[in-house]
Amino acid sequence: MRIATTARWLCILGLTAGLIQTAQAAPEVIKDVLGRSVRVDLPAKRVLLGFYFEDYMAIGGEKAFDKVVGLSREAWEGWRPANWSLFTAHRPSLKNLPDVGEVEAQTFSVEKVLALKPDVLVLAEWQYKGLGPDVKRMEDAGVPVVVVDYNMELPANHHASTLLLGKIAGDEKRAQKIADEYTTAIDQVQSRIAAVKQPRPSFYVEFGNKGPSEFSFSYGKGMWGPLGALAGGENIAAPFVEWYGPMNPEKVLAAQPEVVFIAGTESTKNPSSMLMGQGVESAQAQQRLQGFAQRAGWSELPAVKNKRLYAVYQGASRSVLDYTMVQFMAKALYPTLFKDIDPQANYLAFYRRYLPVQAKGSFALGM
Numbered sequence: 393m394r395i396a397t398t399a400r401w402l403c404i405l406g407l408t409a410g411l412i413q414t415a416q417a418a419p420e421v422i423k424d425v426l427g428r429s430v431r432v433d434l435p436a437k438r439v440l441l442g443f444y445f446e447d448y449m450a451i452g453g454e455k456a457f458d459k460v461v462g463l464s465r466e467a468w469e470g471w472r473p474a475n476w477s478l479f480t481a482h483r484p485s486l487k488n489l490p491d492v493g494e495v496e497a498q499t500f501s502v503e504k505v506l507a508l509k510p511d512v513l514v515l516a517e518w519q520y521k522g523l524g525p526d527v528k529r530m531e532d533a534g535v536p537v538v539v540v541d542y543n544m545e546l547p548a549n550h551h552a553s554t555l556l557l558g559k560i561a562g563d564e565k566r567a568q569k570i571a572d573e574y575t576t577a578i579d580q581v582q583s584r585i586a587a588v589k590q591p592r593p594s595f596y597v598e599f600g601n602k603g604p605s606e607f608s609f610s611y612g613k614g615m616w617g618p619l620g621a622l623a624g625g626e627n628i629a630a631p632f633v634e635w636y637g638p639m640n641p642e643k644v645l646a647a648q649p650e651v652v653f654i655a656g657t658e659s660t661k662n663p664s665s666m667l668m669g670q671g672v673e674s675a676q677a678q679q680r681l682q683g684f685a686q687r688a689g690w691s692e693l694p695a696v697k698n699k700r701l702y703a704v705y706q707g708a709s710r711s712v713l714d715y716t717m718v719q720f721m722a723k724a725l726y727p728t729l730f731k732d733i734d735p736q737a738n739y740l741a742f743y744r745r746y747l748p749v750q751a752k753g754s755f756a757l758g759m
Contacts, residue, residue, distance in 0.1 A: 419434075425549050426520070432511065435459075435559070436512045438461045438510045439459050439514065440462045443467050444557070445468050449748075451557045456562070459561075460489060461508050462489055462505075462508045464495070465494075474658035475669065477670075490504065506533050512536050512537075513536070516543060517539050517541035538556060542712060544614055545617075545710070550571075553712075555568065570712060570746065571712075581622065581624070582624070584726075584729050588729065593650045593651055593726070595626065595650065595721070596651075597610055597627070597654075600655060601662065603662050604683045607644075609637060611629060611635075612633040612635050615636065620725075623724075624726060628644070628647035645689045645690075648693060651724050652693065652695040653704050655703075655704050656672075656677070656705065657705070658671060666680050668753075669753050670753045672753045676754075677703055678757065681701060681702075684701065685701055699759045701758070703758075704721070708739060708756075713742045724758065736757075
């Protein structure tokens with residue numbers, strides 16, 4: 393009798409465990425940032441990342457990368473080589489992840505994606521648009537595609553993307569905490585600015601990858617343009633640059649921006665480009681920044697006259713931690729309002745809280 397009872401209970405427990413497993417494996421319909429309904433097994437067991445690698449690790453924890461089966465490597469190693477080296481020194485297995493190519497370089501391979509059999513492919517909004525009909529090819533082959541977005545710098549998209557990545561990685565509590573920190577920081581900046589009711593200072597942002605001798609991208613609706621708007625500034629490029637592209641040098645001079653930001657990376661391909669980021673010493677960054685101050689006619693710009701020429705890290709934009717760049721831009725635009733905030737320290741503190749590596753270098757500085 394006792395043996396039969398025990399067997400019956402074991403059978404019941406086995407059925408219960410099976411039901412629990414089935415429930416955990418059941419697909420869930422989620423809405424991505426484009427409002428698309430996507431059916432995904434959550435948390436995903438095989439994740440393919442097109443972009444936002446650092447964000448995914450911060451939101452899901454390092455353990456989330458145990459489930460990553462491939463990535464668009466050029467968008468990490470090629471665009472932020474020192475950052476890639478920092479992470480691969482800690483986690484060498486990143487180098488062994490299959491590379492599916494990069495959308496902008498037109499090397500992205502649908503065939504490589506399908507061969508990896510991912511449970512979900514995470515794409516940035518710009519990648520989704522760039523791939524066009526190839527997205528349907530992958531979906532028709534059974535690969536769910538979830539679109540997230542930090543490039544447009546819309547607080548609602550930042551919040552939604554963070555929660556989506558948390559669902560995919562299986563750590564919604566951590567994702568909620570990070571999303572709330574972002575929202576709190578942006579709200580703090582905007583509430584202080586709203587309280588003083590000052591005119592919005594004008595600003596100009598340029599990607600300094602081509603050095604002082606050639607004007608490179610400025611930004612309209614994406615990245616540094618809306619970041620500066622969140623910081624309470626008036627973007628002089630907005631009437632001339634829809635998304636990103638070079639602004640006519642004469643129009644920059646005519647606009648007389650009160651504050652100028654030059655964005656830089658760690659790339660040393662151009663010996664005069666703006667250097668910023670992981671491993672970049674502040675003295676070296678300052679020297680490169682001074683080169684932009686020497687441009688023809690720039691000595692007459694209010695920003696240069698008043699020593700309001702600043703450098704920012706390109707890799708710190710289009711990310712959940714770019715609230716630190718909003719803080720820095722706001723501090724540059726409204727110096728008296730944000731004396732108690734140290735944006736670079738906040739950037740480094742995010743790494744300490746959420747990432748397994750420690751950032752070190754120049755991420756935001758002035759003349």
